[in-house]
Amino acid sequence: MDYKHIAQELLQAIGGKGNVEEAAHCATRMRIVLSDERKVDQAKLDGMDVVKGTFSTGGQFQIILGSGTVNEVYKELAALTGKSSDIQAKDVSKAVPKKLNPLQRFVKLLSDIFVPIIPVIVAAGLLMGFNNLLTAQDFFIEGKSLIEAYPNITDLAALLNTFANAAFLFLPILIGFSATKRFGGNPYLGAALGMLMVHPDLLNGYEYADAVPKEEVPVWKIFNFEIERVGYQGTVLPVLVSSFVLAKIETFLRRRVPSFLDNLVTPLLAIFITGVLTFALLGPFTRNTGNLLTDGLVWLYDTTGMIGGAIFGLLYAPVVITGMHHSFIPVETQLLADLAKTGGTFIFPIAAMSNISQGAATLAVLLLTKNSKIKGTASAAGISALLGIVEPAMFGVNLKLRYPFYGAIIGSAAGAGFVSLFKVKAIALGAAGLPGIISIKPGSITFFIIGMIISFTAGFLATIILGKRSDK
Incomplete structure (x- = not known):
């Protein structure tokens, strides 16, 4: 790839050098704080093959490029904008608070402490x-x-x-x-x-x-x-x-x-x-x-059981979109720190059901769509979501097409309801997907696996049904 050319195209699409306040990257995404997001040329970004998806959350405009690619493109973008290319030196959060409401600032505060x-x-x-x-x-x-x-x-x-x-x-x-x-x-x-x-x-x-x-x-x-x-x-x-x-x-x-x-x-x-x-x-x-x-x-989880778990599973992905899922980190930390009383965290298994279902919905899109770019994104993003890295699937495919996202949250609700019925809890944090099996309490692993199968199957079938209806 010509990373310099890609960086130049990206910079032009996001409003030029003067529109970039801060920039950094994570494993798969460019994370940019823009002076004015209205200057973004979304159509140009969508037309770039290297761009797997974009979304704005928490005061940051994020561009999904994929693992490996994002590192190289970021170096070139940093050179073009005059920003440091050393990710350790970047702190995009300094430019973010003024763009956030009080609740978002509080969630970001927790994220900054616990991440x-x-x-x-x-x-x-x-x-x-x-x-x-x-x-x-x-x-x-x-x-x-x-x-x-x-x-x-x-x-x-x-x-x-x-x-x-x-x-x-x-x-x-x-x-x-x-x-x-x-x-x-x-x-x-x-x-x-x-x-x-x-x-x-x-x-x-x-x-x-x-x-x-x-x-x-x-x-x-x-x-x-x-x-x-x-x-x-x-x-x-x-x-x-x-x-x-x-x-x-x-x-x-x-x-x-x-x-x-x-x-x-x-x-x-x-x-x-x-x-x-x-x-x-x-x-x-x-x-x-x-x-x-x-x-x-613990009382709420034990009392609401399957219904409460299904509702949580239905809402988990929408919560991720807002970035509010970072507020779960201190809660999970406390639940894990007091295993003798809590038995573990119920949030992790539900997050895993959500990610599995997002992956299933994306793979369903792979079968349904005739768009070559979406196919290319869906194949890699779907597998990535099954392994616990859900952003490329959720933001690059499912939210963009909408119907896969609806199918995914249906599957998530089904899987989350099942694992909640059998009180599946995790005794560790990790990749909330297929690798998450090792994080589950030994006596609940079988139920966790069944829950993933339910979540995948329901999310896949719901997406297929919704996709065929959306074509009519």
């Missing part, structure tokens, strides 16, 4: 999945687990369990670093705050619920005040709120402490003040709030 730590959560969760495969009864051998049948791999399972638990055990450190950085504070102070919240001298947060009825919760007694000496292992909301307070206190102090004392006084006071507020006020309140939220979600 950087997703790889850690995914790795830990998958390791947990491998451990469960080794220790699950009746999964491979009737009446036994693999470690019971082969005792020589017992220590391997123990090692996997230790590696898997680390990220969730010290989750406040990861969130503290990422959140404090996002709120404008020193991320290393945020990490230190997270360390305070999981210090081994504290009562382990997982043991708190058992210690309360026994009146065995340790406390600090300071000036006739009692502060519970309890850790926050596996929590999300307490460290989020505390990180915000830390960043604001640090910013306040840096503006007022003389420069020659800044490096000494500011970190000391910021950590001490935030630490006291965390254990005395913020932590207990947000822990209870987080517990209510988690319990409410």
